Each structure stands twice: as C-alpha cells, then as structure tokens.
Amino acid sequence: MATMRAERLVNLVLCLLSTRQYLTAERIRSIVPGYAGAPSDEAFFRTFERDKAELRDLGIPLETGRNSAFDLTDGYRIARRDYELGDIDLRPDEAAAVALAVRLWDSPELTGAARGALLKLRAAGVDVDERASAAIEPKVRTSEPAFGPLLAAVQSGRAVVFDYRRPSSQEAQQRTVEPWGVVSWRGRWYLVGHDRDRRAERCFRLSRMGGEVKAFGPRDAVQRPADVDLLRVVAGDEREPSPSALARLWVERGRAQGLRRRASVVGEMELDGVAGDIVELDLVYPDSAATWIAGYGPDVAVLEPDTLRKTVYETHLGAARDRGEPGE
Numbered sequence: 001m002a003t004m005r006a007e008r009l010v011n012l013v014l015c016l017l018s019t020r021q022y023l024t025a026e027r028i029r030s031i032v033p034g035y036a037g038a039p040s041d042e043a044f045f046r047t048f049e050r051d052k053a054e055l056r057d058l059g060i061p062l063e064t065g066r067n068s069a070f071d072l073t074d075g076y077r078i079a080r081r082d083y084e085l086g087d088i089d090l091r092p093d094e095a096a097a098v099a100l101a102v103r104l105w106d107s108p109e110l111t112g113a114a115r116g117a118l119l120k121l122r123a124a125g126v127d128v129d130e131r132a133s134a135a136i137e138p139k140v141r142t143s144e145p146a147f148g149p150l151l152a153a154v155q156s157g158r159a160v161v162f163d164y165r166r167p168s169s170q171e172a173q174q175r176t177v178e179p180w181g182v183v184s185w186r187g188r189w190y191l192v193g194h195d196r197d198r199r200a201e202r203c204f205r206l207s208r209m210g211g212e213v214k215a216f217g218p219r220d221a222v223q224r225p226a227d228v229d230l231l232r233v234v235a236g237d238e239r240e241p242s243p244s245a246l247a248r249l250w251v252e253r254g255r256a257q258g259l260r261r262r263a264s265v266v267g268e269m270e271l272d273g274v275a276g277d278i279v280e281l282d283l284v285y286p287d288s289a290a291t292w293i294a295g296y297g298p299d300v301a302v303l304e305p306d307t308l309r310k311t312v313y314e315t316h317l318g319a320a321r322d323r324g325e326p327g328e
C-alpha cells in the first residue's frame with residue numbers, strides 16, 4: 001500500500017506540474033493513475049484530501065484557482081516558479097549522491113511511467129507545459145534490462161534466477177540468488193546477495209547478465225542480513241582486477257584518434273570499400289569496452305573477440321531503435 005501511495009503521489013505531482021490549467025478534483029480523478037479504483041466518490045475525496053495534505057507537508061506548493069469565471073469549482077496546479085529550486089552548490093560527495101538518485105529515477109519502469117502520465121494528460125485535452133516535461137526527463141541512463149526486475153525482487157523479498165557470464169568465460173551459467181540489494185559502484189550496477197549454488201555471499205555485475213531475470217518463491221522470504229554493507233561487498237570483489245583481453249579492431253583511415261592513441265597498428269584492410277587500419281588494443285576492462293567502442297560509430301568495427309563484436313553490434317542496434325531508425 002505504501003508503494004501504491006508513493007506512485008499515486010508522484011503521478012499527481014507530474015500531472016499538476018505539467019499543466020498550465022487548474023484541474024478540478026474530478027478531472028484529476030479521471031487522469032491520474034491511482035484514483036480510478038476508488039470504490040466511491042466519498043473514498044476518492046478522502047484519498048485526495050490526504051494526498052493534498054501530504055504534498056503540502058512535503059513542501060510542494062499547491063495552487064488553487066479557476067481557469068475562467070464560468071468554472072463552478074476550484075482546480076489545482078503546481079506553479080513551477082514555486083516548485084523549482086534555485087542554484088545549489090554541492091560538495092563532491094553530495095553531488096555523487098544526487099547523481100546516484102537520478103540513476104534510480106531513470107530505470108525503464110519509472111521513465112515509462114512518467115512518459116505515460118504525460119501522454120494521458122495530452123489525450124485528456126490538458127495543455128501540457130513542454131518545459132515542465134523536459135524537466136522531468138532524466139539525464140542519466142540505467143540501460144541494463146535486469147535492473148527493473150532485480151529491484152522489484154529486492155523490494156518483494158523473492159529469490160531470482162538468471163544467466164551469468166564470468167569475465168574469464170564466454171559461456172553463461174544459470175545462477176540462483178537471494179537478492180539483498182542493487183548498488184552502483186564506479187559507474188556500474190551490481191546485484192549483491194546469497195548465491196544458493198555456491199552457498200556464499202556474492203555480487204554480480206548487471207552488464208554480465210543475459211536473458212530474462214525471473215523471480216520465484218513467496219514474498220518476504222529473502223531478508224538482507226543486518227550486518228552486510230552492500231557497497232563494501234562490491235568494492236571488495238572488484239579489488240581483484242578483471243583479466244585483460246586483446247581486441248583486434250578495424251579503424252577507418254584518419255578517424256578515431258582517441259582510440260588510436262591506445263592501440264597499435266598491425267596491418268591495413270578495406271572494409272566495404274573503405275580504407276582503414278587493423279589495430280590491436282589491450283582491454284583492461286573488457287566488459288565495459290563495448291560502450292565506448294560503440295561510441296565511435298561506423299569509424300570502428302570489432303574483428304575479435306566475437307563476444308565484443310556482438311555486444312557492440314547490439315549496442316548500435318539499440319541506439320538505432322531508440323532513434324526510430326530501422327535495424328538490419
């Protein structure tokens with residue numbers, strides 16, 4: 001129930017912040033997810049009054065007014081001038097904490113919910129302030145598909161099963177884990193929990209998970225031990241450096257100078273009629289290499305190893321889908 005109330009309050013804030021109009025209680029009831037299920041008018045108004053009071057307690061200013069002299073009842077909105085904060089100077093550790101919170105808000109589920117709420121506002125004829133919509137859009141991406149299902153499993157206290165590939169192996173193995181939490185460390189996301197197969201505490205990098213994460217078993221069956229520091233578990237596991245890997249890449253002649261500074265040219269080759277060089281690059285962190293290599297676009301193509309080539313290709317396909325371009 002607490003989660004449902006929190007989601008309803010977020011939807012209400014998104015609704016009132018994104019409109020220039022005053023919205024009546026009945027209009028809000030029909031637009032904002034979480035109110036439609038009220039069994040009666042009396043139950044809705046009780047819930048809505050509690051929500052308004054809670055928003056005011058949180059310091060979120062609600063404006064009351066009418067759009068024209070012909071309106072019979074008051075409506076509500078949130079004025080951006082009162083809602084937004086001024087410039088704030090943060091220390092490095094405070095800025096890091098804020099950045100981590102933004103990462104959580106950019107999970108696919110929360111981003112989709114925000115966009116869905118705005119679409120529903122427009123469909124209902126509400127004049128949506130585009131600037132407010134832009135302010136809601138997250139700026140930091142949490143792209144791992146496993147993030148949402150794992151976070152849901154942690155919150156519900158259920159065990160999970162997934163395929164996992166260790167850096168020293170190209171073959172994925174199925175792992176059964178009691179999840180304790182999902183944390184970020186040095187720009188990567190990790191699951192920490194009890195590995196039932198190894199009968200020990202383990203952490204798993206989300207980028208190495210493949211396939212679908214499946215939760216099973218009763219709710220609240222998994223409890224995080226009180227003395228476990230999730231971040232310390234991840235930091236301790238990552239002290240052991242991952243084995244480096246040698247990659248062979250094709251680089252278009254005269255392009256990708258940043259990559260060339262880290263690589264050695266070992267030959268020449270034409271790719272699809274374009275002249276380029278074959279370079280070798282020692283990857284200290286092979287699991288994260290695909291992201292920055294893919295950033296060079298068509299200027300760079302992976303020749304070896306095959307796992308890196310496929311990952312870069314899938315990254316390009318994902319970027320094309322996000323932009324609405326047809327994939328191969």
